[in-house]
Amino acid sequence: MAGYLLRRLAQVAVVVALVATIAFVLIHLAEGDPFSDTLENPNVTEEIRAQLRATYGLDRPLPEQFARYVASVFRGDFGWSFSRQRPVIDVLRDALPNTLLLMSIALAVSFALGIALAIAQAGRPNSLTDRIISGISLFFFSVPEFWLATMVIALLPYRYPGIFPIGGIVDPTTHADLSRGGQLLDLAKHTILPAATLTLLFSAVVARYQRAALLDVLPADYVRTARAKGVSERSIVRRHALRNALLPVITLFGLAFPALLTGAVFIEKVFGWPGMGLVIVSSIDSRDYALLMAAIIIGSVLVAIGSLLADLLYRVADPRIRDDR
């Protein structure tokens, strides 16, 4: 097991290094630079832009820029965010916890709810309950997230302003003056709508995958044997079928894992949630090289770790996959 882990971690390192190198080259090959977004201001002349490029070393040859970047990353310095005028590490320090809070709640509830719904459906396939849940989950599976988020804001906070805040992570007018408990309540009030919106979207996906996997497993011989032994239907689904039907959901978990830190762009935008999704999109728009590179590195590390975690969970869920016995 230790050997397997080491091999996989080495693969992660290689993948991240490759992604970072390719991304660095592609980002710098794209038209424009970090000082292009001063478009409508005639005072920002090309002379000033050239001066800024020189200040930040962007006038150096690309290989030299890359070498400097790699060296600074190894020193723990992710560079300077041009668009936000502060060190990249500070930008990440602000945005990452917000994203982690929102996404961990949304993903945990989504997987729990999605699996529970699938169990309810698979226990009585084609029943009225199954059809209603299928219809609802198909609806949430199909709607674009920005539409759902906009509808949620239009229907709830606008009509019930005292109960549901209109976006943001806290109430800036009162938060600092609240007690510790009050601050937590304020944070919870602001988290509930974006987290609920994400949960509706994710849990629909999980429920559909999990239901299909359970329905594949339920006709299997070992389930028939359990039934013949008189095991209750509830116990059959929960103790026998579910573990064997978890593989597609584990794959989903692996795919969703990077979102824990890379966020959900549309939800963050509509709810004004200051997380990584918005940081990434704005860094692309503003050609904020250092910030974008940091986001890509974080994203690639998480994709690789998500894939590794999924593989490890496969081995837990299905002993036949343990290849290093």
Next chain:
Amino acid sequence: MVIAVGGDPDGLFPPVLTTTTGRAVTEQIYDHLADLGSDLNTVGDAGFSPRLAKSWRWSADSLSIAFTLDPSARWHDGTPVRASDVAFTYGLYRDSATASPTAPLIENIDSVTAPDSLTAVFWFAKRSPIEFYEATVPMLILPEHLLKGVKGQALRTSDIARKPMGSGRFRFVSWTPGSSIELTADSGNYHSRPRIDRLIWTIAPDPKTVFTRLVGGEADVLEQVPSGDLPQLAAHPELKPVLLPGLDYNFVTFNLRDPGNPTRPHPLFADRSLRQALTMAVDRRRVVQSAYDSLAAVALGPTVRAYPTTDTTLQQIPYSLDNARRVLDSLGWRVSGSDSVRRRNGRPLEFTLSVPGVSKSRMNMAVIIQDQLRQAGVKMNIDRREIASFVDLENKRTFDAVFHGWHVEASPGGIRQTWGTGGAKAGGSNHGSYVNAAFDAAADSGLSAMDLPTRRAHFKRAYQMIIDDAPAIWMAEPKTMMAINRRIRTPALRPDAWWSTIGEWWIPSTERIARDRAGPPR
């Protein structure tokens, strides 16, 4: 008071700011020497009101102005504001290592000296009618004792760049990126305590969310109401719409040089008659109304109506599809193929208009222009670009036509860079390479004239010349439609900086809501 905005400022260090939010916040924390009046007069000192400078004295030859600072002015840490701070600020803005976009606006200031602790003397390189404006408006005075010895990149990373400390009527409290910025009243301010206790900018990147915060009561002020939301605004009697003349204009610039070889003229747009015909073929009134509803006027030329120097009787090239067709026929561009596109010597009358995709209004206008030109037998392709790529295209001048816009300063001096021969050089802001010595001379005369009627007359001549030359189709002059909660009382708002009087805004005690009383004990 809560102000809803769509994004974070690009820092809080005045010399390097380019965003409106950055200016609005820092101009509460720092002070100008004097404030521009709401009539935007930039000639002499008429209309200006004292701020950090209590009074001023012109030299006999008008080549220097001595400002006497208010002796009671203090930085928020209690240190007195001194004339050496003013001289230091000038040096910092002009230092090439600072790379300040404000530097071109103060080029005429030769030096600033501090003969005593309360007198700052500005010395000018040449006489200019806007010397006073140059000395007072572009720069916010910075504390030397906190910034001395810090240069270039270190300025941007310094503590004060994110936690500003000035002499203004509000003190900085906090900035949570992506969420909010908070200022609090400076109760002992030399200019008297502001009447609003706290200012909070609440940030949300989605325009719909920003608007919903206003109508939902979470915010009191919205700087720009989108035209699509006007009907909903009307349904909220507690919100007061405030229409301000804008300081922006947009236009379709023709590249007068060949994009493939800038030493040669453009194969289409070097022809003045063709440019005029294209202008005639566009019904600008209809295009602007479609894109902005009532929130923009048709642009007059390379200027805005808010300038006292702008004469609104300028003769425009009138819309006439028939005349446009006749001119194109006379130039040899005739419809010959089945595609209804005009051709001359086998070459179709076709070009590409590049548009920054972030501007929804310009994209909307481009589509209507495309249709109107099609009716005249002109094929216009639309090239939607993301902003960095758009700027790159403009700087390299490898375009046929671009849909550009300028945000102008309170003084019309920027016209030299944007439409003058000097700006046509590589790296300049005159991207279409319009060159006309007579226009340059008229604009220079306007900028150097010492009285308003003469300035207006020279500018009228310059603007008429460029309108007739049609290096661009002048499209829209957007206005600013603000919305402010009615419980907030405001004096007249300045078109270029609505926030300039926030210190005087107030809420009657009988109309205060719980949020107005929130905050730390005072």
